[in-house]
Amino acid sequence: PDIAWGKRSRVVLDVGCGVASFGGFLFDKDVLTMSLAPKDEHEAQVQFALERGIPAISAVMGTQRLPFPGTVFDIVHCARCRVPWHLEGGKLLLELNRVLRPGGYFVWSATPIYQKLDEDVAIWNAMSKLTKQMCWKLVKKEKDAVNLVGIAIYQKPFSNECYEQRSQNEPPLCEQSDDRNAAWNVPLQSCMHKVPEGETERGSQWPEEWSARLQKAPYWLTGSQVGVYGRSAPEDFTADNEHWKRVVSQSYLNGMGISWSNVRNVMDMRAVYGGFAAALRDLKIWVMNVVTVDSPDTLPIIYERGLFGIYHDWCESFNTYPRSYDLLHADHLFSKIKKKCNMPALVVEVDRILRPEGKIIIRDNVEIINELETMFRSMHWEIRMTYSKDKEGLLCAQKTFWRPNEVETLAYALV
Incomplete structure (x- = not known):
């Protein structure tokens, strides 16, 4: 309930959006969703989404940052998107961490959450380890009683306290010279930016409720x-x-x-x-x-x-x-x-x-x-x-x- 769709949470990034039905559903809740599909066999789904009148872009999550500034999305969502978040030191998940607001939520629904196949269990264990190292808090994990699909909801920290208490600097914190807002043709970085903490520093406070x-x-x-x-x-x-x-x-x-x-x-x-x-x-x-x-x-x-x-x-x-x-x-x-x-x-x-x-x-x-x-x-x-x-x-x-x-x-x- 703390997500408060359309009030506290207004701007969402939906990764692996399919035909953007998630974003379309949220329109009625006064939520604006940037639906993103990769440039692969799913590319035509972006065309379907735009034809439906739902915001969508085709983009690559691989070697370069997404074309968005840092700490701007209230929610990042990923359902059945099959993105290997845990591989390469969590490089792709760290990119989501860059664009997610402090205190924002990562909403993830995928088979590793609710299935017990060896591959799924291994991915869940790797994600659990990685998110803990990133200081993301697991707020909720549950399975739907009807369709048996599970969901995990993580929250990005509001402060740097957890980063400073880690026994190992892994994933590492980014260098101070690394601009979190630099996003045009900038290579992905396997690091985390510190949470802004000054009173007049962007990202240190949550925006007022919509509208x-x-x-x-x-x-x-x-x-x-x-x-x-x-x-x-x-x-x-x-x-x-x-x-x-x-x-x-x-x-x-x-x-x-x-x-x-x-x-x-x-x-x-x-x-x-x-x-x-x-x-x-x-x-x-x-x-x-x-x-x-x-x-x-x-x-x-x-x-x-x-x-x-x-x-x-x-x-x-x-x-x-x-x-x-x-x-x-x-x-x-x-x-x-x-x-x-x-x-x-x-x-x-x-x-x-x-x-x-x-x-x-x-x-x-x-x-x-x-x-x-x-x-x-x-x-x-x-x-x-x-x-x-x-x-x-x-x-x-x-x-x-x-x-x-x-x-x-x-x-x-x-x-």
Whole structure:
């Protein structure tokens, strides 16, 4: 009961999610689940999940960290996922420890918990030893009386006391120089980070209950910090939050002809503080907040609000199936990409990610808006709206079912 779904626990990572039914079930409890399936024979399950309107990504748990900051998920869940958590010194379980909040829970349901085959018993014994070394507390272990499936629930410690009392430094604590938030193309580390303990250190306190955490600046944003837009960090957060409330209510919901009841899968391609997603909270949608790797790291703030997201470099393709999002939102992203890499390539990536009849809303300078309008028209997209004022522009475009024929494809290739 201490998990308190949808109140204390809001943001969940489901590893080995299948077709994401667990995450879909939790929507009704006001819980947001990042469903993750490995890139193997189960990869197509991510497509099923997205088609159902449930958040899901395809990712590898093997050699590199997951693209999330440290200590952000309230719960990590793994049911029938067959991940060998106990092997290689527990390297994969240590990665879950990196992304799990202090005091957060690991909910595990697998055959080693409830079956007595030699292999299952050996895995359970290895997991018991490993979790004890990691100072995870076994809160609950039981078997369902009807289907005989068992579950074990572990809790990550709130403090470093247990780490300091271990007779052996195994698994080892990470070096102080190792940044728990570094996650983009960073190799997995077989170590544990200390639990944050300073009053203003992120992760030292549990967030407020949902939904109070959505609108409030995190306790670890202080006035001495400078925000993304140049104000003090708390003021920056509040101003951004009010800005997106105003934009969404006065423009996006009514002024663009978008039938929001038909929108479910949304991506904010440059999320900053997650204000756009927060402004949409009363709609039955979910938003994948993308924080670009070359911008200030605001993704922990997004998770603290009870939202979720991922790191990405838009000079590369996004790891999702084609035609899997209903609506994309890009606030001053394309002008930054133009300085860095290939803007037409990003337009093509947008075309790949978006469903036919899906829409994109772009805010940027007028020059970029004009370039993008030309590109979208060349792909036979419908331009739903353009607006400009003081060198700033707004574009809403809708993808159509048009695809180039062989002659047109050859012509584009020659150009």
